[in-house]
Amino acid sequence: MAKIWGRLGMEGICIGAALYTFARMKPVLSLFVLSLSWGQEILLRRVQVGQKITEEPAKSPSNASVRLVFVGQVLDSTTKEPLSGAYVRVPGSVIGAVTDEKGFFRIPTTLRSPIEVEVSFVGYTTRRLTLNPLPEGSPTAPILLAPEDIVGQEVVISASRVEEKLLRSPVQVMQLSGVAIRSSPAVVSAQTLSFLPGVDVIYSSFTFPVVNTRGFNFTQNPRFINRVDGVEMQSTALNVPVLTFTAPPDLDVANVEVIAGPASALYGPNAFNGAMLTTLKDPFQYPGLSAQVRIGVNHLANYQRDPAPLYDVQARYAHTWRNRLGIKLAVHGLLGEDWRATDTTDRGVYAGAVPPYTTAGSWNPGYLPINGYGYDARALIQGVPFADGRPMPAFYLSRTGWIEPDLVSTRTQIGKVTGGVFYRFTDQLQGQLTFHLASGRTVYQDNTRYALQDFVLMAYKAELTHARGFFRVYAIREDGGRSMSLWVLGANLLNTVKPHTAWFTHYLLAYGGYLDMSMSAADKAAFAAHYGFAVPQMGDHAAARRLADSDTRFLATLPTAAPVAGCS
Template sequence: MRTLLSIFAMLVCAGTFAQTDVSGTVVDEGNNPIPGVNIVVVGSSTGAVSDFDGKFTLKVTQQPPFKIQASSIGFESTTVDITANNQDVTIVLKEGNELDEIVLSASRTPERIRESPVTVERMDARDIKNSSAPSYYDALENLKGVDVNTSSLTFKSVNTRGFATFANTRFMQLVDGMDNSSPALNFALGNLLGMSELDVSTVELLPGASSALYGANAFNGIMFMRSKDPFKKQGISFYAKTGITSSENAGDNNFLDFGLRAAHAFSDKFAVKASFSFLNGTEWYATDYTNYNGSTGDAISGTRASDPNYNGLNIYGDEVSTTLNFDALAMAPAGTFGSSAVSRTGYEERDLMNYEAESVKADIALHYKPFADDFTIIWNSKIGRGNTIYQGANRYSIKNFFMQQHKLEIRNKNFFIRGYVTAEKAGDSYDTRFAAINVNRRWKSDQQWFTQYATGYLGAITGAIPGVTPGDPSVAHAFARGLADTGRFEPGTASFKGALDTVTADGDLLTGAKFIDNTKLYHSDINYNFSELIDVADIQVGGSYRQYVLNSEGTIFTDYDGPIKYDEYGAYVQVQKKFMEDKMKFTGSIRYDKAQNFDGNVSPRISLVFSPDEDKKHNFRASFQTGFRNPTTQDQYIGLDVGNAILVGSAPDNLDRYRTRPITNNFPAGLEAFGLDRIVTLSGNDAYNNSFTLASFRAFGASAAAGAPNPGLLEQARFDFVKPEQVSAFEVGYRGIVYDGISVDVSAYYNAYKDFIANRTVIVPNYGNVDFSDITDLTPVGGAPTPNALIAAANGDFTPFQLYSNSQADINSYGLAIGVNTKVFGDFDFGVNYTYAKLDFDQASDPDFETNFNTPEHKVKASFGNRNLFENFGFNINYRWNDAFLWESTFADGTVSARSLIDLQINYSCKKSTFKLGAANLLGHEYVSAPGVGTVGSQYYISWTINQ
């Protein structure tokens, strides 16, 4: 026993002797303390973080001498020698410039931003702290060349270099290496499954094509969000924000946003972190009631009072329309009462949604370093649930939408291998257009409603209705609508709420509006950097594999008989080499990708960075790369009737599966005897093989309206099945310090697109062949031999389909961006940038094609602020302006007005707390990001952050 006690005492003494205590303070060149600095023992994972006063303490299980390194965003790293136990050190960090910032995304390896082979925009935790935007995700809009389009309070779509939609499938968003996109929708739902701003370490954004390293869909830009390391950033952090959103149509509404992050390293081998955030508020109201032509999608004049066929943009249910031939119904001679297109009375969007915006996110990560070095095993689980609004072909109430991601990753500085799964559930989400249509139908069928309308109109126009002035069509239409609307469910009543609840819980679009989605995505990545094994150059190789499992139970996709599975994979190699005494850096990479339904794609990239001066204050770059985008899950497998058109994906097996609901034709009674079917169904093959182009059908309709129908105007639609689109991207740029602390970043690009994926609207006759090969002799009923397809066109017996193909037109875009940052008036930060973006497309070369470029030609952004205006106080002002531009989409086309916005914040820091008072859109210049979305007003907030 005595021997054991002696051995134990020796071990305790040895352990005590081996421990070294180091303490100190980190300051800047003005002797001001710097909080949040990472201090690590060189060669190990042992570390600490400086507190609000810049102080830190390290307990190291090794004897001196050794080195510690201090690093912080915005400062140059500094190494200090530790030569004795209980040593107290003062570490002075020199403020770095923008050229010294480290980025990882451009080449999948850490490099100074000045050496980046392509344009990179960057935001870090320090920028977030000083941002005037209500959230870090909103602050992305202040980056050069970046557009953020607002679909709702909680759904914002990030985009670069044009071709923006809210379904932004050309832009990729990665969170700690995981694709943040919805598996079924193929685009990110804003920050629904992103990260709490307390856990954001850096955000890097690459405008333009990035397929050579990141594969399919890294086509028009890619954003990387990286979280904080729980070994380096420990402790508990908290923020709370509250304030109001204010707009003319929605009034003033409160919002609440708070978050919590906790991280702890139990040892130098094991650390855990968790974060949670919650936001609740009121959506921006969509109240644009512009009248739109239901057939062409063009805005037209007229209100419900003046146009019987009124189709308001944010009014739903009025898409149900028919042409009433009052002469035929009254059995009167042609021209007696005429005819009129009439639509049902719809409901405003705000009656169909409760407009409650909500976002709940939670994240947990376990980090294990079995050898106490940089070899790390990470398990990460993320969940998100929320209510938001998405605008696609229709407006969708995304209610209780749920997404989750689970990742296992093994990595060190030279390699990583990761696999993750993304799963989603649509929750109680529904289509507002079909909600209105089927609420209407629950109290009165379309046939009953239109019959009553016609009866009321004829009675009023002929004077058969007492008290109604005869002979006035406008009076007769008003009376007819009032008669047909008798018994209508009025918003706010129990009957309306009951009908809406029933419809939105029903997944059959004949009677309901709910959409069902339980789609999953499985993905794996691997990358290895041979830089420590091969001296001649830095060489990386890697690859990826992805499988989609589409499961909508037939409500979105044609997965009527079970989930649809398909996969894609890719591999790449990259070589980097420096020449001319490290003044020239070459980067070359090439990637091969293959998707199940398409031929393989090869994506090369070549770039040069030239830094002629020894200090590398001037850096010139040039690159050529190609990118490609695989058709999305919807491009291939959708089968969805959205009311004004039927969306059908072009995968060959999808065309065979899709069948429409039974369609009732409108031709006059008696034509059944000539072989025409009153009720028909159409297939996806009809859309591709038996349809007219939209432009020719419109031209034919115009000739018919003029009294001289010309069948020769009609052209058969001949579109191939969709295939991947490609882009060849050329870019040159300069980043450097031009004079006394003035930094300049300039880039110019030219993109040439091939096989641009196009949404095509075609017109399918419900009967008859578009080549006019089948003819019906209508002589017995006073007509003439007529092709069946023309009979269908004359009687409105046709169905619009939206299909997916590729444009053969020459589509190019080009632009430039220039940013200048400097200090003014001593230590005030000032930055200004300008972006130019131009589409080069001849509409005449493809009349039916809409490019959806959807970005302003000119944008100017500026910032002015001071982090230390005086003791503990700082402020920042952001200004944004863009000119008017055309927005094209399947929902609506229209011009988005120019806008000029100012955001402002002032902050006060005290110990570990920061208080911020801010306003987004301070001057209240209300705007919309696109036709049909909510009108964005002002957002005023106050926040309290602890230990960020």
């Protein structure tokens, strides 16, 4: 199935195509999207006429070996403390840098004339100034930024696809910086969004936070989109948000913007409940090596299990050559134990049964626990007589299923790798090839319990970015691996071990007293020797269930039992 759509407006043109394919035995989704945008000037500022940033031939051989850079240190004008994470860029181009922990920045260049740059930082007044190219190691004068008391001056792009002040945004937009995300104690970065007003995060498991806005608290929330560097990271194969797999490593996140309201005009009908847009770090602006290790303990007050350790390891490396070619690679590993779903409360409905079988509880033959799997193979038994001719009381009968620890492990293992190659063709044109690969295992709760086993999500993107627009192509592929619904798994396992019809038949033959009345004393002795318990008596639910759950093929060897059990 394929869908093609287009839209023409003030901000430009968007063209897309989707192609769905399914591999044999495993759900696989491939999504291809082509985007083209050309219209309003995104940077809202112009480059000086004739200005170049990175290309200028050396004027003489004596100067050819001198490496020049635009350098400086950004400080708070009041406290004189360095501002780490301030953005220094050349207006109207793709050239820029981010200050390090001491407030220093460095932009390599071959230009020998001054150039205008813009320095910005959240909570401070943006400043423009002229810098002169200097040889490596030259002392520089500090650049002072004044604190800004007006809230809402941060620059966002999610509300209208062009840069604008937060207060001027037509819809409610919240923004989290990469520093805030990395310093958050949350296990998954999406959990940090719960600190924002108008944003609710509910948890299907500790690795499955579901972001909701506008009061829509739903475990799936399909009308909320998640875009990472322009790639819509949705799991169509599972139809649930898989932020744990789609979210990039925290160390590679520059900022996250959340629209807590309808965004369908810009991002399509799936953005009716809002949108989350994550911007990743560019290797030219964020070079170097960084690493982060977090260790914790969960299940401290859980009576169901002992405390379990939690490990979160991340690393990122980025490098550039001559401010033209850049690469980056980020890895993330998460290892822990999720909570166990062990609620044994009976959720069965007993309409049509007669007392005492109308009362819920584990003693009831129709027992249907909340976190039981396979018990849904259930039927209302009525109008069936006992072996002596008396009618059986109407009751519900369910198969003996499993609880969660019997079927799957709650151990969570998730690994992610993101990276890319970047190249600046000119000062205003940059190309990139990036990828995102995530795989692992975890469990989560929806209308029933699900287990993701060997789940794989891959995303690839090729993009050309210009100061006035971009051209983007990306593809997403999913492989469900051995993922399963525990409800379906439990029922299918029971039916494989013994078909449902055979199980219910053997239960009623034992409960109704048909086996007991038809078997000879010799066969009863052989039965007891083989099974380790006596032939079930009429009206004994526990004994009947015990026999039905057993391997009843031995009944075919007993002359007086085989005809009754249907084994003759």
